[in-house]
Amino acid sequence: xxxxxxxxxxxxxxxxxxxxxxxxxxxxxxxxxxxxxxxxxxxxxxxxxxxxxxxxxxxxxxxxxxxxxxxxxxxxxxxxxxxxxxxxxxxxxxxxxxxxxxxxxxxxxxxxxxxxxxxxxxxxxxxxxxxxxxxxxxxxxxxxxxxxxxxxxxxxxxxxxxxxxxxxxxxxxxxxxxxx
Amino acid sequence: xxxxxxxxxxxxxxxxxxxxxxxxxxxxxxxxxxxxxxxxxxxxxxxxxxxxxxxxxxxxxxxxxxxxxxxxxxxxxxxxxxxxxxxxxxxxxxxxxxxxxxxxxxxxxxxxxxxxxxxxxxxxxxxxxxxxxxxxxxxxxxxxxxxxxxxxxxxxxxxxxxxxxxxxxxxxxxxxxxxxxxxxxxxxxxxxxxxxxxxxxxxxxxxxxxxxxxxxxxxxxxxxxxxxxxxxxxxxxxxxxxxxxxxxxxxxxxxxxxxxxxxxxxxxxxxxxxxxxxxxxxxxxxxxxxxxxxxxxxxxxxxxxxxxxxxxxxxxxxxxxxxxxxxxxxxxxxxxxxxxxxxxxxxxxxxxxxxxxxxxxxxxxxxxxxxxxxxxxxxxxxxxxxxxxxxxxxxxxxxxxxxxxxxxxxxxxxxxxxxxxxxxxxxxxxxxxxxxxxxxxxxxxxxxxxxxxxxxxxxxxxxxxxxxxxxxxxxxxxxxxxxxxxxxxxxxxxxxxxxxxxxxxxxxxxxxxxxxxxxxxxxxxxxxxxxxxxxxxxxxxxxxxxxxxxxxxxxxxxxxxxxxxxxxxxxxxxxxxxxxxxxxxxxxxxxxxxxxxxxxxxxxxxxxxxxxxxxxxxxxxxxxxxxxxxxxxxxxxxxxxxxxxxxxxxxxxxxxxxxxxxxxxxxxxxxxxxxxxxxxxxxxxxxxxxxxxxxxxxxxxx
Numbered sequence: 048x049x050x051x052x053x054x055x056x057x058x059x060x061x062x063x064x065x066x067x068x069x070x071x072x073x074x075x076x077x078x079x080x081x082x083x084x085x086x087x088x089x090x091x092x093x094x095x096x097x098x099x100x101x102x103x104x105x106x107x108x109x110x111x112x113x114x115x116x117x118x119x120x121x122x123x124x125x126x127x128x129x130x131x132x133x134x135x136x137x138x139x140x141x142x143x144x145x146x147x148x149x150x151x152x153x154x155x156x157x158x159x160x161x162x163x164x165x166x167x168x169x170x171x172x173x174x175x176x177x178x179x180x181x182x183x184x185x186x187x188x189x190x191x192x193x194x195x196x197x198x199x200x201x202x203x204x205x206x207x208x209x210x211x212x213x214x215x216x217x218x219x220x221x222x223x224x225x226x227x
Numbered sequence: 228x229x230x231x232x233x234x235x236x237x238x239x240x241x242x243x244x245x246x247x248x249x250x251x252x253x254x255x256x257x258x259x260x261x262x263x264x265x266x267x268x269x270x271x272x273x274x275x276x277x278x279x280x281x282x283x284x285x286x287x288x289x290x291x292x293x294x295x296x297x298x299x300x301x302x303x304x305x306x307x308x309x310x311x312x313x314x315x316x317x318x319x320x321x322x323x324x325x326x327x328x329x330x331x332x333x334x335x336x337x338x339x340x341x342x343x344x345x346x347x348x349x350x351x352x353x354x355x356x357x358x359x360x361x362x363x364x365x366x367x368x369x370x371x372x373x374x375x376x377x378x379x380x381x382x383x384x385x386x387x388x389x390x391x392x393x394x395x396x397x398x399x400x401x402x403x404x405x406x407x408x409x410x411x412x413x414x415x416x417x418x419x420x421x422x423x424x425x426x427x428x429x430x431x432x433x434x435x436x437x438x439x440x441x442x443x444x445x446x447x448x449x450x451x452x453x454x455x456x457x458x459x460x461x462x463x464x465x466x467x468x469x470x471x472x473x474x475x476x477x478x479x480x481x482x483x484x485x486x487x488x489x490x491x492x493x494x495x496x497x498x499x500x501x502x503x504x505x506x507x508x509x510x511x512x513x514x515x516x517x518x519x520x521x522x523x524x525x526x527x528x529x530x531x532x533x534x535x536x537x538x539x540x541x542x543x544x545x546x547x548x549x550x551x552x553x554x555x556x557x558x559x560x561x562x563x564x565x566x567x568x569x570x571x572x573x574x575x576x577x578x579x580x581x582x583x584x585x586x587x588x589x590x591x592x593x594x595x596x597x598x599x600x601x602x603x604x605x606x607x608x609x610x611x612x613x614x615x616x617x618x619x620x621x622x623x624x625x626x627x628x629x630x631x632x633x634x635x636x637x638x639x640x641x642x643x644x645x646x647x648x649x650x651x652x653x654x655x656x657x658x659x660x661x662x663x664x665x666x667x668x669x670x671x672x673x674x675x676x677x678x679x680x681x682x683x684x685x686x687x688x689x690x691x692x693x694x695x696x697x698x699x700x701x702x703x704x705x706x707x708x709x710x711x712x713x714x715x716x717x718x719x720x721x722x723x724x725x726x727x728x729x730x731x732x733x734x735x736x737x738x739x740x741x742x743x744x745x746x747x748x749x750x751x752x753x754x755x756x757x758x759x760x761x762x763x764x765x766x767x768x769x770x771x772x773x774x775x776x777x778x779x780x781x782x783x784x785x786x787x788x789x790x791x792x793x794x795x796x797x798x799x800x801x802x803x804x805x806x807x808x809x810x811x812x813x814x815x816x817x818x819x820x821x822x823x824x825x826x827x828x829x830x831x832x833x834x835x836x837x838x839x840x841x842x843x844x845x846x847x848x849x850x851x852x853x854x855x856x857x858x859x860x861x862x863x864x865x866x867x868x869x870x871x872x873x874x875x876x877x878x879x880x881x882x883x884x885x886x887x888x889x890x891x892x893x894x895x896x897x898x899x900x901x902x903x904x905x906x907x908x909x910x911x912x913x914x915x916x917x918x919x920x921x922x923x924x925x926x927x928x929x
Contacts, residue, residue: 053554053604054601054603057597061589061592064589162846
């Protein structure tokens with residue numbers, strides 16, 4: 048029996064991953080609707096990453112649509128997404144706002160210094176309190192928020208070139224067409 | 228291409244090779260193809276050769292099947308003709324795989340963008356040496372490299388196993404053949420590197436810029452050589468299990484192979500760490516990144532394995548444990564290969580749109596690992612074999628070390644898979660990160676460091692406690708003395724003092740043992756390869772400990788804004804920023820900073836950190852490093868303070884890193900130890916009959 052233990056342990060692991068693959072072929076994680084979709088974004092008031100003395104609130108950003116990108120230096124997938132955002136930022140059509148999530152400001156700054164910053168504005172949510180209101184359950188996530196402060200689109204996970212082309216850009220285009 | 232969509236969706240963004248490229252910096256390819264660029268028909272060739280490559284892989288697969296199945300049947304039925312198939316089949320398979328690999332290299336060198344893989348990973352501006360390295364720059368090609376290296380190991384094994392018993396050698400080669408079957412089938416059915424792209428584009432995309440570095444071109448092959456090398460120890464263990472209780476001599480034959488594989492893996496990890504340090508601009512040398520962990524787990528188990536093999540070979544004990552470690556070392560190599568290559572590390576959703584690869588990988592791992600663990604359960608030596616040992620004995624010391632290494636590997640595995648498990652069950656993303664590893668790993672390694680001086684002094688079976696007392700006294704005095712001296716030099720920084728004490732502790736043990744051998748053993752037999760290798764590797768650990776703890780506690784990092792002409796003082800060094808200008812390379816443009824470092828008014832070096840932009844818009848930091856035996860000076864260029872004005876002030880990172888080079892120095896010593904040990908004359912198999920005679924465990928040498 049003892050000698051079977053490594054085998055049993057391994058098969059349990061296999062079962063877990065098999066289940067994971069099976070589950071994911073049936074459930075697109077991005078298909079989960081966010082309860083906030085087409086609802087006003089939660090109010091927030093967060094310090095700027097580079098000038099913590101100044102804060103930015105939801106009201107400050109009204110009147111202009113923006114893509115709120117939740118990222119963190121500790122987040123592996125954010126590094127995957129980062130160059131995509133960097134290349135896309137100039138042609139996105141909306142302002143790209145960086146939402147630094149549960150991160151030490153020094154780490155975030157170092158990370159941005161190393162990889163460059165595509166963000167027009169950077170706000171920091173060091174404690175992650177405000178992110179709870181947004182329903183963020185991990186980084187990266189991205190929220191498309193229109194000029195009236197309504198969440199129009201949400202993407203969970205890294206924005207890949209494909210998702211950018213097939214999901215994010217069409218969502219932006221639809222929003223801009225509707226409210227010029 | 229059927230899976231074109233999948234390609235862009237998932238694996239492109241995991242374009243880092245198996246290498247220790249932290250995923251968080253693995254840049255994605257941006258726009259697939261820039262149609263506006265003028266195609267240059269002269270430089271591109273379309274031929275039939277890619278199809279020849281495909282054909283060669285299919286033929287190799289058939290030969291691998293023959294190599295994997297026929298000799299096993301032969302060994303079972305006692306049919307020598309079937310057993311004799313192993314060697315020619317292995318040789319033929321190697322020829323076809325090498326041919327296919329050559330075809331892919333040729334396609335890259337000649338810009339054959341009609342091959343999808345070439346178009347995805349190279350372009351007209353990429354210099355030839357990076358086009359060759361681009362062969363293993365992404366998923367398909369690195370699998371091809373994997374199988375090529377497996378074939379090199381197999382051919383070596385076929386050549387050097389001729390003096391082994393025929394039945395055993397054919398079983399070993401058959402296991403190698405079966406592994407090859409799995410990989411070749413994976414390539415042929417799910418990851419064809421020769422798939423065509425029609426219409427043929429005018430130019431390709433780009434090789435991931437983080438890979439465009441000399442270190443990165445050789446790092447994956449070296450790392451793979453280590454990874455794949457564990458397949459030999461694995462094949463020996465499986466053949467031993469198949470042979471049953473009588474087949475115990477395999478451990479001795481497996482030892483040099485395991486040591487060589489481990490040494491290569493060590494070199495690969497050192498190279499990856501050095502590259503990360505030099506290239507990433509963070510000044511760090513290890514990030515506990517999943518990609519690094521993937522190479523570190525087999526290393527840890529491999530370190531345990533080479534020690535366990537020594538015990539089993541010499542004393543016959545720990546046999547089951549050695550078999551289990553052989554299985555685990557190779558299983559973790561496989562897991563590492565697939566985890567990193569498949570993109571599953573960043574998300575199990577990597578398989579959402581094309582589950583074929585995921586299912587194949589899972590099935591392959593289940594057959595290889597599950598099958599061998601089942602075989603272990605059924606056939607592992609039932610009786611506790613070998614000579615008994617007392618609590619105070621070399622076996623005990625090695626066993627504790629072994630357990631610590633195994634637990635550390637399990638800890639790393641848990642930390643690496645934990646986010647994946649959470650992801651697989653849709654519990655959300657859980658990241659454990661460096662604090663978890665950084666706390667647990669030193670804790671688990673502390674007993675190893677404490678025991679290290681004593682192991683060699685202890686006798687097999689029953690050690691002499693009185694020897695230990697005098698030894699303890701000596702190393703303790705040495706460690707304390709050095710720690711006290713160090714305390715004054717490092718300003719009382721605890722971590723650095725601990726580092727000096729621990730390193731002295733180990734080094735004193737190593738030197739005392741070397742001295743003991745010098746005094747007691749007859750000339751010419753003082754330091755056989757095995758012992759010299761052990762001493763070198765253990766000394767490497769001491770050097771490594773100095774590097775880690777001193778560099779971590781004494782490093783100075785400055786994030787500063789500097790205008791041209793400004794000076795920053797770090798210790799006795801003055802860093803003067805002399806502005807930034809534009810430079811151009813073969814396929815990049817860069818902002819290059821000039822930083823002049825002086826000490827006591829004397830110029831030490833002029834450093835040129837760069838911020839490179841590659842044709843597809845990817846930005847890559849090239850740090851400038853002034854290396855020294857006792858300290859590194861390191862400058863990374865950040866961003867201009869005023870985006871439009873590169874001649875103004877810049878954000879810079881300045882580092883002063885004492886002893887950091889000792890980290891890699893220690894790693895290289897460990898590697899040298901592994902090779903030296905493998906070169907021991909004792910491991911050379913003389914002839915089958917002679918080996919048969921000493922199936923009994925050898926008497927202790929020291």
